[in-house]
Amino acid sequence: MKRVRLIDQEDKKQEIFYNIIILSLILGIIITSAATFYFRYFVYGKDNYFSELFFSDPDKIPNRININKSYDFVFSVKSHENKTNNYKYIYGMELYNLYDDTESKYHCLGRYRDRIYLEWINRTSILKNVTSHIENMAVYPDYKRIINWSEYNLELGFSPPVGKGKLMIYFANRSDLKYTITIDEKNNLTKFNNKTIGTADSLHTKGNNIKITVKDNNIRLYHNKELILSRNSDDLYNGSFGIETSGAYFDIRGFTVYKDSLVSVPDQDTIIPYNIISSVLHKKIYEIRNIRxxxxxxxxxxxxxxETVNCEKEPFYCRYFDLANDISFNLNYTNLTKVAEKIPVMGTNYNLLMHPVNINSSFINWTTFSVDFSHSRIKPGSRGSVIFKFGNFWGIMMTRNNSYYMRQFNQGIRIDEIRNPEKIxxxxxxxxxxxxxxGNIILTINDKIIFSKPLPETYTGGFPEIYIKNDFLYVDPVRINNQDPLCNDILNLKFCSLVLETSMRRSQRSTQNQDFKIDYFDYSENELSRDIFSSGKNTSVKDIDPQLQPIIKNITKNTTHPKKPVYNLPxxxxxxxxxxxxxxxxxSAIINSSNYSASYGFNSLDGARIEELGLLDFFENEIISIRSLEKQDRILIYSFDGNNTELEKIDVLINESRPHKMEIRVIDNSAEFYFDYKKIHEQANPLIKNGFIFAGTKNTHAELGDVHIEKYDKEQKQNYRIDEDPCRLRIIEKWKYNNTFRLHPSQSINITGKFNVSQDFDYGKVFVDLYGSGDMPENKPLSIHFWVMRDDN
Incomplete structure (x- = not known):
């Protein structure tokens, strides 16, 4: 009985379950039907009045145009309004440039085309492996994209490869290997289809550009524009390109196949850019380079x-400085580090030690090597010094006028003082x-030999250190190179070079992209001139970064800030x-800092060619600045010290065709101004310890490099990437024409637009704006446009 009752209960549960499902379905149908009725009646059934704007014959729209030639296009307007409607239309043209400098760096023309993505892999199917430490690598073809043009070109580039080996470029489809071209640098051979046809140029003397052209059953190979190969063949078409390497790593860039020209109207299928994913390759290159x-x-x-110095017992520390005649000192202890540490520090108390963060990796036991670096020049009268010390074996101290060679000698330390040539x-x-x-140590300063002295008995097997005393000095990276002849062999994997980076640790470096604001100031079309010192309104305290407000809340805004100079330019x-x-x-702000620098590089492209770099106070009043006026061959230095305004005009020959760099270095209360690495002015100013760095352009299209702000007293270095997309189109001209017309309901009109470009340009945007459509806000138009490109043929 129990068994029967249990089955009955299960049947009832299933019956209830199915009833719930059926009820849910019925409710779903009712809701869906109601929603459908609502949308049909209240939305789609509602009257919708609008107008159409379109190009009447898209196939006849011009896409490549010649300068000083007239072109027509037709656009149409059709009214779906419920009444007679008044319209206004504006059509016109915007001209844009892509500049040669930008294109050569970033290959902008190919940025927006569909790319074929390929990848380096560490195996090859044709070439055999020839070395144990450099693996064979390959980029296999994309057989989905077969090149079937009657003529085509391949271009690619690469820097000197890592190692000496073979680069093979081949053309194939899934069934046939059409042809191979091999450049064998190790054996000095060039091969076509595995047959030697000549020698191979060195790939290590400079950058390499490879070009293959195929036309009329003839194939040609160019290396850095020099013809290497010319052969006739019937089997040059209907394939795709691949790459194999052996014995060397080749970092291929700019791999592009095109039909007739690299300059093409967008969306035309005549260019195939290849993007080679190189992460595997770069890792292997890094592993090799990190050995050397x-x-x-x-x-x-x-x-x-x-330190405490006893002048009677240790006369060197009291007498050494700025002696006019060569002299030697002997100290009766052997600790060279102690000698460097006891060099007196005067009132500035500036005493800096720079040592490698990884001592073991910086250990050098080479028998012949060189040390190469530079430092900012010590000013006349300064007691500043730079000491390069190698282990406890030897060291060289350099002051403004003298050099001192320190080394182990007869159970003590001997120091020879040598007079430096006058720095005129x-x-x-x-x-x-x-x-x-x-067996000798030779010191050369500015290409002049200062001394050549015997080395101590033990001179290697240590690590380098640098001391800077009594003056704030910049030291560039220190390069220590092993002079062993094996280091000249690029196939050798011997440790041959140590680079000591004198800027901040890598972990302290950063590329910032959010610690600044960008202000733009537009011009009216009829504006003929503008003061280059004009700017936007000053900032109030409430506009400042909240984290900065506690720092500057007690600063009183300078209401007596003098009027800036007026410097009008067209x-x-x-x-x-x-x-x-x-x-x-x-x-990013400068806060109570007395040792910092700010710099950025730029390349002017068009317009007034004016760039600027400077410091604002916290209310965005200008304190100091440097401006480059390329067209006037002039540098302007501006300074406000709280009481007076000064403007220095410095005439400098500025080459408009090359990039430039501006820099401001602040040391205590003095600002040094540099243009292209040369100091051109120095200005004392008590207000330069606080504020905002600024950089920018005036009426100028420019490619802007990173802004580098380095705060030496806080050991912070930041690189700020401020430029927008370098491949963006930059407007150079704009014109427009407008008119009105009236249409009745269901009526349409065709309007012919005309344009003629009389100036140089790269791209043009032809636009049409229509005002008056019933479905658009009153001041918002319907818009259509098309692009054209300059045709050089």
């Missing part, structure tokens, strides 16, 4: 000077070269806006 060259950051430590040139840096060779192009980048956050 080590890059080690130097850590900075500011040391309190607590106007250079801002001194270049130091130390050669360890044939507006070269009213369509090019001013651009000002202001580093106005707590992390």
């Amino acid at each position: 060259t080590k890059n080690i950051p130097l850590k900075r430590e500011y040391i309190d000077y607590n 040139d106007k250079k801002d840096t001194d270049n130091i070269l130390i050669n360890i060779t044939a 507006v070269e192009n009213p369509y090019i806006s001013d651009k000002k980048v202001i580093f106005n956050t707590a992390s």
